[in-house]
Amino acid sequence: AQSVTQLGSHVSVSEGALVLLRCNYSSSVPPYLFWYVQYPNQGLQLLLKYTTGATLVKGINGFEAEFKKSETSFHLTKPSAHMSDAAEYFCAVKNFNKFYFGSGTKLNVKP
């Protein structure tokens, strides 16, 4: 069975600080991994995805994530948080055309 665990339902950082949102997954086959962002009252928007190849993936808005097979992790990072990054972030794994989402992490950015 596939599952996605996001550690920390709420993460709070200061503007300009490093953002680290954690995601661990379980998968019986090599996974496709995704991070989505959801702003208030909006749908989910793709930040980045890992399919094959380079394990460090760059996405929009300065975010990146690294696929670590040995740790079954796909943590999302951004070197310097901006106020506009405040949103809900979802990690997802895709197997056989089915997406499994984590429970989400709400990122709060303090001025």
Next chain:
Amino acid sequence: DTAVSQTPKYLVTQMGNDKSIKCEQNLGHDTMYWYKQDSKKFLKIMFSYNNKELIINETVPNRFSPKSPDKAHLNLHINSLELGDSAVYFCASSQERTGIASGELFFGEGSRLTVL
């Protein structure tokens, strides 16, 4: 041009009523989905259609009935609405060509259903 559009965006109704939510995508994708997001933001797959054929049907009450008239449209009809049906319902689409399984989901803006 909105890629995945759903209507209505807000729906407030009484228990026991029947309501529908419509979804259209103009991305040329072959697969469409309905997701339910509860008050804790948890996203749960409900249905998925590939080229008008139902391929995912999770444990969802029979009161929920999806319909896909063509591959660009996926509607959701809900009978006898209950308080627990209150949630945000998201339509999404993806391209799932044979041999290329890494397609991502494109989401609509969501339809917030409130059952009183």
